[in-house]
Amino acid sequence: MEVTRKNYKECLHTVYSAIEEADFLAIDGEFSGISDGPNVSALTNGLDTPEERYTKLKKHSMDFLLFQFGLCTFKYDQTKSKYIIKPFNFYIFPKPFNRTSPDIKFICQSSSIDFLASQGFDFNKVFCDGIPYLNQEEEAQLREQTEERRNQHANGVGTPSYISPSSSKGPSHVPEEHKDFINKVVEKVESLFSNDEKTLDLEPCTGFQRKLIYQTLNWKFPKGLHVETMETEKKERYIQVSKVDDEERKRREQQKLEKEQEELNDAVGFSRVIHAMSKSGKLVVGHNMLLDVMHTIHQFYCPLPEDLQDFKEVTMCVFPRLLDTKLMASTQPFKEMITNTSLAELEKQLKESPFKSPQVETAEGFPSYDTAQEQLHEAGYDAYITGLCFISMANYLGSFLTPPKAYISARSKLIEPFFNKLFLMRIIDIPYLNITGPDLQPKRDHVLYVTFPKEWKTSDLYQLFSAFGNIQVSWIDDTSAFVSLSQTDQVQIAMNTSRYAESYRIQTYAEYIQGKQQEKEKLSQTAKTWGEDGWVKSHYTSTTTTAGFGYPRMRKRSISPVQGDQGTKGADGWNQYSYQDGTGNKKMKTDGEQTNAVESKTSEGWLKTTDASDSAGSSPVPDERSPEGSVPGNDAEGTVTWQQAPAAHGRKGQKNKKKKSEAAESTTSLFEVPEVW
């Protein structure tokens, strides 16, 4: 269902009830751009920390507009054994509500716009008919302003509470230069009382004069008048004075109040849908959804906080349960079976055995999507497809139960390991952002931080480190990069060799991080200890509460941070990831070819790795012996039998050696010379 400003109000209750009845919600957003940085490598470095990545996305992506929001609600019908779906496609535009509301500026990126245009995107629906919105602060401000104006204008209502402290209750002070003007107004109003006219239109005047008129008339004629500000066709404001009896006056006041209230709600606009989703506490599914979540919060709740930890808190307030299908598909047991996790490809693969296309039916009154006739990159359709992918994968998990189950509900414990972990694009060793806990902190003691003259290219770095075998280069900026060595014990050799270098400088990763932290001058850092398995175990305590959200805080989750089999990390901390796309080791600025397509989040086919989520892939699977409890129907699940990897932390199994050698086979493709021609 397409929803614009034109049909928004009549649709709102349909949206509300769809959310209310749903088992889970799938979402997708389309933006006016992805990155305002010079190129994508400025935005993503394969060795970004989650903090760095968050900061970059916040800095380089939030000035774009989320202008199409797809919501598809999924409700399981037990009798039909299928999902009933209600897809919505909202067009969003920050149309200024009035002269006091913010005049939003947003950036458009030509390549993104052009891409959407090529997909048949209707920009007029956004710019002409987009639904407005306010974030929480803007909404509060507007309500306050309305309240204030109401108090100032309160004429004859009589209840002192309606008169704000600032408005005088006696005769207001009229500055000398306005006395003539005000006296004339009073004369006119007096003559209104003595003639047959019902209303009197005063000349357009300034806001200050209008204030004086309100105050004076309110004091001089406490009864029998209704005073209202009107606008001429030329948008000049003037005051209309009407003779009214007491009842009429009250009726008009009431009308005005209701109208104001309605206008306010209209201004809050699309944010009300997000509020409803949030309040419902339902599982929200998205594909590669970090940017969607960031934009949604940024536009409809509050400007994103500086700090990643604060962002996580806010996110949990707004969306207490998130699931990213891209992360799910890149995780065990799916990652071995799914070669391409882009939404379009994922959807295709999940139609094939051993997966099953879910049975779905579009609810009556909703136009039905046809997956054969792809409408990708329409947010509503993408949300729908994302929901299908989630169902297929969830149901597949059911096949491991004894006895196998064909339907796994959105409330099943089977899917909880995937909750609140948002896929991180192109980070070599951290597959996801963990919203409800500390992030994975892989050892990076085989990584060097190298600075050099800006003329250097990737080949110069390969040259420099040619003695160390395979290396992996992750550009940071023009004059620095991370170089990952294949052997940690080579680090010291490299450091020693570089001691007398003049043109370049080498630091260990630890030194680099230390330097950055010193720069930040952060006073209190959470104590961290290196675990045996190479992940840092933070003392994670989430005690701070982000104020300003009236939505239920997430109840403490019982899921501990996923710290699975770290077997694929060898003793030297080295692990091979095969990025078929060379972005990680490619200096974008030197190649004369901007990979516009790559920059576009919507064409995410570029990330062909299935290894990036290695560590997540070996997440421990929670004990599934207990039945699902609150789920209606006979939904108890048997023993889980699909645990391929042992759940013990930090254990280095025999399997790993095989994995490692497999990985080694593919290393040559890692060090491909960048596509500069």
Place this chain on the structure above:
Amino acid sequence: MEVTRKNYKECLHTVYSAIEEADFLAIDGEFSGISDGPNVSALTNGLDTPEERYTKLKKHSMDFLLFQFGLCTFKYDQTKSKYIIKPFNFYIFPKPFNRTSPDIKFICQSSSIDFLASQGFDFNKVFCDGIPYLNQEEEAQLREQTEERRNQHANGVGTPSYISPSSSKGPSHVPEEHKDFINKVVEKVESLFSNDEKTLDLEPCTGFQRKLIYQTLNWKFPKGLHVETMETEKKERYIQVSKVDDEERKRREQQKLEKEQEELNDAVGFSRVIHAMSKSGKLVVGHNMLLDVMHTIHQFYCPLPEDLQDFKEVTMCVFPRLLDTKLMASTQPFKEMITNTSLAELEKQLKESPFKSPQVETAEGFPSYDTAQEQLHEAGYDAYITGLCFISMANYLGSFLTPPKAYISARSKLIEPFFNKLFLMRIIDIPYLNITGPDLQPKRDHVLYVTFPKEWKTSDLYQLFSAFGNIQVSWIDDTSAFVSLSQTDQVQIAMNTSRYAESYRIQTYAEYIQGKQQEKEKLSQTAKTWGEDGWVKSHYTSTTTTAGFGYPRMRKRSISPVQGDQGTKGADGWNQYSYQDGTGNKKMKTDGEQTNAVESKTSEGWLKTTDASDSAGSSPVPDERSPEGSVPGNDAEGTVTWQQAPAAHGRKGQKNKKKKSEAAESTTSLFEVPEVW
């Protein structure tokens, strides 16, 4: 005629010939926004210097997109005694040409977008079908890249000039890791020669590999092959090798060359129209055209220079003759008769006596505009209306000739005084930016520069200066403003009084300017002397040439900078301007009401002053006794009789006293309290 990417190529020659045959060109632009500053007062201060204003516009307006360009060509038909017009409405969008072309980001301002939407603007025509463009540097880069690629790929053409120095002429060096790959390719090509196939499609590979293939095949098989890079549906690049005889190979090379050339021209796109306008040297008419000119140069020529003087030079290179109808309408003899110089109002007033609606006819094949059915804010229509206004005003000047003339050509000396003076919005005492000479530099020795705590509002300043009678406040930022006193001799009193002030600080305007210039640490300033008449006479010499423009530099104009009757400046340098809109003396940030409408250039009705161009209004009129020379037909003009103001510089006539007292009558409205309610 609507022109989009779809019909652009077939229209281009129609556009060229319309420009070629025209007597003058009228233009208008629509933008995605006006100001990215917090509010309009940040962009315009009533006492900005031209340099400051230019810098602000450059900083706060150039990131918007000029996305609709209106061009209306006017050609006078002697036999019909009417103008034949050809209106064009171009939709512009920086669609990336290929992966190497810049991925432009631009800002959209909600209020501007919403305004255009309300006027029925078709955004899909911009974003889906907009004509691309390149500025001069981007065009040069692209041509260079194409040339380089052509040289690199030159296979078998044989002429050494086709091979760039960088490409090896012998066997190219194939890195160890690619040797296998290249050998296999060579094997495949060899077998192509021995089988019946005509073409061979290689596997998609990297750019570096493609380069190696080109080099190797070129060396191994100098004859009999055509090698070309193709793209799969998935945008993967691969190489196609075809067996060809010599003739076929040459034909293909030629085809490829022509195709590349055409693609290049397509990429230059809309810039070609601007180039044609520029080359023609025709008079270009616009209404309030400073932003149009800035955007046009910025988008289609080069990023705007830092310095105003350089901007003037560039402008003269691109548009050697400009005329701003808003400036013309605010100047003698029109300013007394025209109360509102907004385009829509101007057009209406110029239909009434003593003006005459010009006789125009739309050329065959062009859809005709109906001025009764207003289509304002479509750039093509606005350009058309602007041209009509120009004709009406120009013809009106003819009525002062003896004998009167009904038709005044665009080449008439009568209109030369209005050339190259672009209207400056809301500067109290500088009506225009003088593109071909030094700008007016009014005495501002009655002006104080005041700094104060950011809590201060306009009323605090009135309070502070209450002893000095009428003052005028021009906000600079949160903590500073200009305060204009009505008497210059009060300046010293104010300075003395403020000596012991703690919360605020007062400087004279001269001190302020000195401070700013010291900040700038500009080394060589042109020597300036104060003239008796209060204008600075700069030693203006335009010797520097902006490189990079292949277009004819303007021939030295014989028009000296307009320095007319300065009579309206009283002995104290004080002059009253009645701004009906209070922006000049209103602190935007404190009032909670952003005047969005005001910020929009397209809704320019806000500027109701007819006094802002006071000084320009008394421009000396050049001697009109000489016939027009090159104009075909009997176009000689008689003695000018409409000179109302004496042309002598600096003379203070009796008339001024009357003017001054008239102005004084209107001062109360100047000091209105800002509209904060």
